[in-house]
Amino acid sequence: MAVTWTISTLERNTSDDGVVVAHWRASDVDGDHSGSSYGTCGFTPDPADESFIPFEDLTEADVLSWVESELDVEAIEASIASQISESKEPVVSVGVPW
Numbered sequence: 001m002a003v004t005w006t007i008s009t010l011e012r013n014t015s016d017d018g019v020v021v022a023h024w025r026a027s028d029v030d031g032d033h034s035g036s037s038y039g040t041c042g043f044t045p046d047p048a049d050e051s052f053i054p055f056e057d058l059t060e061a062d063v064l065s066w067v068e069s070e071l072d073v074e075a076i077e078a079s080i081a082s083q084i085s086e087s088k089e090p091v092v093s094v095g096v097p098w
Contacts, residue, residue, distance in 0.1 A: 003028045003077045007063045008038070010055075017055035018045020024067045028080050035083030041070045 003026050011021035020043055027036035043066065046052060053062055 003080055005064055005068070007060050007067070010058075010063065012055050013045065016045060016047045018047060018052070019043055019055065019058070019063065019066075020045065022063050022067050024064070026076055026080060028077075028084060030084050030088075033084045033087040035080035035087070037076050037080055039071075041067045 005024065005026050008023040008025050010019050010023070012019050022041050022043070023038070024041065025036060025038045027034065
């Protein structure tokens with residue numbers, strides 16, 4: 001199992017092409033069992049900064065590196081693993097005995 005991180009969409013300032021919000025998703029699958037997490041990260045772009053990357057030049061890897069620097073990646077991946085474990089061996093079940 002390996003968690004896959006993706007960027008779902010970006011919000012940007014049209015005046016300077018700076019990304020202000022990245023929507024991310026992390027997910028994993030183990031057979032019929034899966035877990036995921038979704039969220040956003042906000043940024044304050046500075047076109048004058050030498051590390052600024054214009055929107056049209058961004059790669060998903062660029063944005064993922066920004067997102068991962070803002071998040072507790074280990075905790076999110078542990079939560080996804082926990083979702084999968086719970087799916088395999090549920091603590092709570094639903095139904096009636098008849």
